[in-house]
Amino acid sequence: MNAYSILKSAHSGWAYLVVTVLVLATLNALIGFFSKKEFGNRDFSLALGGLIVTHIQLLLGLALWALSPYSNMLFSNFSFLMTPEGRGARLLALEHPLTMIIATTILTIGYSKHKKKITSNGKLKMLSIFYTIALVLVLSRLPWSQWFAM
Numbered sequence: 001m002n003a004y005s006i007l008k009s010a011h012s013g014w015a016y017l018v019v020t021v022l023v024l025a026t027l028n029a030l031i032g033f034f035s036k037k038e039f040g041n042r043d044f045s046l047a048l049g050g051l052i053v054t055h056i057q058l059l060l061g062l063a064l065w066a067l068s069p070y071s072n073m074l075f076s077n078f079s080f081l082m083t084p085e086g087r088g089a090r091l092l093a094l095e096h097p098l099t100m101i102i103a104t105t106i107l108t109i110g111y112s113k114h115k116k117k118i119t120s121n122g123k124l125k126m127l128s129i130f131y132t133i134a135l136v137l138v139l140s141r142l143p144w145s146q147w148f149a150m
């Protein structure tokens with residue numbers, strides 16, 4: 001096993017945790033916001049947990065990107081990536097990494113904004129908006145077929 005395959009397995013396995021915790025944190029914030037609940041320890045832990053697991057995945061993803069043959073194609077075979085046949089490779093080399101970086105940034109902004117709010121509803125509103133946008137972005141650009149083909 002080389003560094004690339006170790007990182008690929010780690011990134012692939014950790015993705016289950018990222019998607020699960022993000023779905024839970026987002027649903028929890030939305031339910032709390034719409035039912036006007038008090039912001040408690042569970043809400044805080046889920047929001048922080050989502051942030052931590054996503055940041056770890058970001059680091060794994062950046063290292064994987066540096067070693068992946070797909071990202072290498074950005075420099076060696078860019079014109080192929082822009083063709084309809086290069087769609088799958090373009091997702092892995094460009095669209096997935098860029099979208100996940102944007103999603104992680106939005107998640108981080110949401111987490112930091114919720115901390116600055118004083119009321120429970122204000123905190124849950126910030127988490128609902130930013131975590132929902134981040135989750136939709138993550139789900140929209142996951143390489144689903146490659147992931148489940150493992």
Ligand code: HEM
Pocket residue numbers: 008011012015018019054057058059060061062064065068069070071092093096097098100101104138142143146147148150
């Ligand atoms: C933050 C949430 C992220 C999630 C949930 C996620 C999830 C995944 C999944 C499920 C795969 C398919 C793995 C497989 O083949 O089984 C994958 C592949 C990949 N990811 Fe991510 N990823 C994330 C972030 C990132 C970031 C930030 C980068 C780079 C900056 C990145 C770079 C890559 C690359 C290059 C591949 C393709 C690796 C290869 O097959 O050579 N990912 N990701």
